[in-house]
Amino acid sequence: MTQAPVSTSPRRPKLAELISDDIKRWIAAESLGEGDRLPNEKALMELYGSAKGTVREALKILEVEGLITLKTGPKGGAVINQPSMEPASRMLRNFLHFQQLDGKQVYQLRKLLEVELAASVVGKLTEQDFQQLEANMSACACCASHEEDHRHQRFLELEFHQLLARACPNPLLAFMCQFLNDMLRDLVVIKKAYVPERKQFDHANQDYHRQLVDAYRAEDAPRVRQIMAEHMADAEHHMSALEAEMAIQMLVSNDSPTHQNHRSKLHDLLTDNTSV
Numbered sequence: 001m002t003q004a005p006v007s008t009s010p011r012r013p014k015l016a017e018l019i020s021d022d023i024k025r026w027i028a029a030e031s032l033g034e035g036d037r038l039p040n041e042k043a044l045m046e047l048y049g050s051a052k053g054t055v056r057e058a059l060k061i062l063e064v065e066g067l068i069t070l071k072t073g074p075k076g077g078a079v080i081n082q083p084s085m086e087p088a089s090r091m092l093r094n095f096l097h098f099q100q101l102d103g104k105q106v107y108q109l110r111k112l113l114e115v116e117l118a119a120s121v122v123g124k125l126t127e128q129d130f131q132q133l134e135a136n137m138s139a140c141a142c143c144a145s146h147e148e149d150h151r152h153q154r155f156l157e158l159e160f161h162q163l164l165a166r167a168c169p170n171p172l173l174a175f176m177c178q179f180l181n182d183m184l185r186d187l188v189v190i191k192k193a194y195v196p197e198r199k200q201f202d203h204a205n206q207d208y209h210r211q212l213v214d215a216y217r218a219e220d221a222p223r224v225r226q227i228m229a230e231h232m233a234d235a236e237h238h239m240s241a242l243e244a245e246m247a248i249q250m251l252v253s254n255d256s257p258t259h260q261n262h263r264s265k266l267h268d269l270l271t272d273n274t275s276v
Helices: 015-029 041-048 052-064 086-097 103-121 127-141 147-166 171-191 199-217 221-254 257-274
Strands: 068-071 077-080
Touching: 015 041, 015 052, 041 052, 052 068, 052 077, 086 171, 103 147, 103 171, 103 221, 127 147, 127 199, 147 171, 147 199, 199 221
Parallel strands: none
Antiparallel strands: 068 077
């Protein structure tokens, strides 16, 4: 069967998309914030000369993006939200999962950005921030030796860095570091990077986190930079070792009769679906 040619020209945006983009520009220009209301549907229809369905589609786009909430009733309408980073992070991670991303590529950026973020937080942590960091380290130290505990410990270690990111005064730097931590969290789940157990990695992370908190309390910015740089280099080393070990295990698993039988059945299913 002849394959249809792939169009290289960009898709022409729908009118609803153009309207939603213009509303976003208007929100920014007017410095509107959480709780503020957009004009009602009738006013937007008159403003854009569009049908009700088009305006509603534009508002739905903004709602899906997390920028507004649509409320019904006499006092309903479109109310502006403060968007969280999760929807944007999730979409970017979905895109990158199809790019065969690995730990080395994540750490290529993380080694740079985590150090800058760590330095930006010096002198800005509150006592509540320190309490949360201390609680996180205590939870890491209490993890037992079961597989699920290892998984939970990896998440707790990443959460330590998320706590620092939430205190960062630079929203772009904070987003980038939180995004990279989310990517690592996904890799931990997908690649089971908590199996086998690696006590040396656990102890190293706990030691670096303790040193960081002590340096933060002393407001020693050069020391914070040094510790975080060493921490990221050590974490990359452990991540590379884990991925290499898991690759060997995967090769052994792929050669097993059970896996070959499973792969054959999966191939048959895919062949049946594509031949319909």
